[in-house]
Amino acid sequence: MSQPFSCSHDQHDHCVDAALTAAERLCREQRLRLTPLRRKILTLIWQSHRPVGAYDLLEILQKEGRAAPPTVYRTLDFLLESGLVHRLATRNAYFGCTRPGQDHAGHVLICESCHVLAEIDSADVVRQIDASADAFGFEVRRQTVEVSGLCPRCRQEADHAC
Amino acid sequence: MSQPFSCSHDQHDHCVDAALTAAERLCREQRLRLTPLRRKILTLIWQSHRPVGAYDLLEILQKEGRAAPPTVYRTLDFLLESGLVHRLATRNAYFGCTRPGQDHAGHVLICESCHVLAEIDSADVVRQIDASADAFGFEVRRQTVEVSGLCPRCRQEADHAC
DNA sequence: AAGTAGTATGTTATAAAGTAACAGAAAGTT
DNA sequence: AACTTTCTGTTACTTTATAACATACTACTT
Ligand SMILES: [Zn+2]
Ligand SMILES: [Zn+2]
Ligand SMILES: [Zn+2]
Ligand SMILES: [Zn+2]
Numbered sequence: 001m002s003q004p005f006s007c008s009h010d011q012h013d014h015c016v017d018a019a020l021t022a023a024e025r026l027c028r029e030q031r032l033r034l035t036p037l038r039r040k041i042l043t044l045i046w047q048s049h050r051p052v053g054a055y056d057l058l059e060i061l062q063k064e065g066r067a068a069p070p071t072v073y074r075t076l077d078f079l080l081e082s083g084l085v086h087r088l089a090t091r092n093a094y095f096g097c098t099r100p101g102q103d104h105a106g107h108v109l110i111c112e113s114c115h116v117l118a119e120i121d122s123a124d125v126v127r128q129i130d131a132s133a134d135a136f137g138f139e140v141r142r143q144t145v146e147v148s149g150l151c152p153r154c155r156q157e158a159d160h161a162c
Numbered sequence: 163m164s165q166p167f168s169c170s171h172d173q174h175d176h177c178v179d180a181a182l183t184a185a186e187r188l189c190r191e192q193r194l195r196l197t198p199l200r201r202k203i204l205t206l207i208w209q210s211h212r213p214v215g216a217y218d219l220l221e222i223l224q225k226e227g228r229a230a231p232p233t234v235y236r237t238l239d240f241l242l243e244s245g246l247v248h249r250l251a252t253r254n255a256y257f258g259c260t261r262p263g264q265d266h267a268g269h270v271l272i273c274e275s276c277h278v279l280a281e282i283d284s285a286d287v288v289r290q291i292d293a294s295a296d297a298f299g300f301e302v303r304r305q306t307v308e309v310s311g312l313c314p315r316c317r318q319e320a321d322h323a324c
Numbered sequence: 325a326a327g328t329a330g331t332a333t334g335t336t337a338t339a340a341a342g343t344a345a346c347a348g349a350a351a352g353t354t
Numbered sequence: 355a356a357c358t359t360t361c362t363g364t365t366a367c368t369t370t371a372t373a374a375c376a377t378a379c380t381a382c383t384t
Contacts, residue, residue, distance in 0.1 A: 005298060033351085035361070054341070068364060073342065075362095089251040090306050092341060109300045122294040125287070129309060132284040136167060137314035138271045144252050144308040147291060152299035195380090197332070216370070230335060235371065237333095254341095254370060 004049035004118040005152055016046045019096050023084050026101045032082050041075045042096065045085055050115045051093030088117070090146045095119075105143045111151035113158075118151075166211035166280040167314050178208045181258050185246050188263045194244050203237045204258065207247055212277045213255030250279070252308045257281075267305045273313035275320075280313075 007015060023042055027034040034042075044060055045052050054072050061067035076094055079085040085094050086106045097106065098119045105126055110117045126143065133140045150158065169177060185204055189196040196204075206222055207214050216234050223229035238256055241247040247256050248268045259268065260281045267288055272279045288305065295302045312320065 003298075005300075033360080035350095037362075066363080069342070070344090070364080071362065078361095089308070107294075109295055109298060111300075112303060118298060118300075120294055120298065122290065125290045125294055128284065128287045128290040129307065132282055132287050133271055133309055133311065136165075136271060136280060136282065137317065138167075138273075138280075138309070139312040139317050140309055141274060141311040142309070144306070144310070145291065146251070146306040147295055147300070147302055147304070148306070149295065149303040150301040155299070155301050195331080197379095199333075228334080231371070232335080232373090233333065240332095 004116055007049060012048075015049070016043060019046045022100055026082065026084065029101070030082070032078075037071070038075055038078055041072070042079060042084060045079075045094055046096045049095075049117055051088045051091055051095040051110070051117055053091075053093050057094075086119070088146060089144055090148070105145065107143070107145035107147075109147045109149070109151070111154055112148050113150060113154040116151050116153075120147075166278055169211060174210075177211070178205060181208045184262055188244065188246065191263070192244070194240075199233070200237050200240055203234065204241060204246055207241075207256055208258045211257075211279055213250045213253055213257040213272070213279055215253075215255050219256075248281070250308060251306055252310070267307065269305070269307035269309075271309045271311070271313070273316055274310050275312055275316035278313050278315075282309075 020039065020043065023034055023039070026032070040061075041057060044057055054069070054076060057076075058067055058069060058072045061072065076085065076087075079094075080087060083097060083100045085096050086108070087094055088108065088110070091110075095108075095117050099121065104121050107120050107122065107125060108117055109120055125145065129143050129145075130140055182201065182205065185196055185201070188194070202223075203219055206219055216231070216238060219238075220229055220231060220234045223234065238247065238249075241256075242249060245259060245262050247258050248270075249256055250270065250272070253272075257270075257279050261283065266283050269282050269284065269287060270279055271282055287307065291305050291307075292302055
C-alpha cells in the first residue's frame with residue numbers, strides 16, 4: 001500500500017491486495033465477519049485512491065444482479081465501524097483506510113483536480129487542534145479534517161500549462 | 163457578538179444585532195445586496211449559536227407564506243459566497259460567521275450534546291495543517307476542520323451527573 | 325418616463341444521499 | 355435438529371440539494 005500521491009497506478013493491484021490482507025487480519029483479530037459482500041465493496045472502494053459515492057458502488061453491484069441502497073449503506077456501516085473505510089463529509093463519499101486497526105483521526109488531503117486522496121496522520125495537527133479546543137474548555141471526541149487543494153501531480157501539470 | 167460558549171442566551175439579541183450590522187457593512191463595502199429575504203434568512207440562522215438545516219429554514223418561511231427549497235438554497239448560496247455564513251459538512255447545516263470579511267478558515271467546535279457551535283480561529287492549527295500538507299507537496303486551497311465533542315457547559319453537567 | 329440589461333425570487337419538477345421496517349437466508353450455538 | 359444471532363433482500367420513504375424556466379424587481383441608459 002504505497003502513498004496515494006506516489007502510487008504508480010499500473011501497479012495499483014498491490015494496494016488492493018494489501019488492503020484486503022489487512023482487512024482479513026483485522027476481522028480475524030476482532031472476530032468480525034468479512035463476508036463476500038463486504039469484501040466486494042471494500043475491493044471496489046480500493047480500486048482507486050479516490051473517494052467513491054455510495055450510489056457509484058450501487059451502480060456497479062447492479063451490473064451483476066439486483067441491489068438496493070440499504071445493501072450498500074449497511075455494508076458501508078460495517079466498514080466504517082470496523083475502521084476499514086472512512087467517510088468524506090465534504091463530498092458524501094467513502095475511501096479505504098490506510099491504517100485500519102490503528103487509532104487515528106483520519107485526516108485527509110484531497111485534490112480538487114484529479115480527486116486523488118491521501119490520509120495524512122500528523123500528530124502535530126491532532127495536538128494543535130486538541131490544544132485549541134482545550135483553550136475553550138471543549139472536550140474533543142472526534143476531529144474531522146478535510147483539506148482540499150492540488151496534489152503534487154496536478155500542481156506540476158498546472159505549472160507546465162503556463 | 164459574544165463567544166458562543168459564554169453567551170448568556172437571554173441577552174442573545176446582541177449577537178443577532180451585531181451580526182446584522184456586520185452584514186450590512188460588508189454588503190455596503192462589497193456592493194452586494196442584502197435584500198429582505200437574505201436579511202431574514204441570516205436573522206433566522208443567527209437566532210441561536212447552533213447550526214440550522216436548510217429545511218428548518220424553509221419550514222419557518224412557509225409559516226409566513228409560500229416558499230420552496232430553491233429560495234432557501236439560493237439565499238444560502240449568497241450568504242456562503244459573501245462569507246456571512248458557513249456550511250457544516252458533517253451535519254448538512256449552516257451557521258453564521260463570526261468574522262465576516264476577514265480572511266479565515268472557518269474551523270469549528272461543535273457540541274454533540276447541545277449542538278452549540280463555536281468558530282475557532284487558531285493560526286497555529288492553520289499553520290500546522292499547511293505544514294503537514296506541504297510535506298506531501300500538496301497545495302492547500304481550503305481547510306475544513308470540524309471538531310465534535312462536549313462544550314464546557316455540557317461537560318460540567320456530565321460531571322454533576324456522576 | 326420608457327426601455328433595457330442584470331439581478332433576485334417564485335414555481336415545478338427532479339436528482340442525489342440516506343434510512344426505516346420487515347422478510348428471508350445464512351451462520352453460529354446448544 | 356432446534357434455536358439464536360447476524361447478514362442480506364426488498365419495498366417504501368425521508369432528507370438534502372439542484373435544474374429549468376417564469377416572473378418580478380433594480381439600476382442604468384436614452
Ligand atoms: Zn495505489
Ligand atoms: Zn484511516
Ligand atoms: Zn449569543
Ligand atoms: Zn467564519
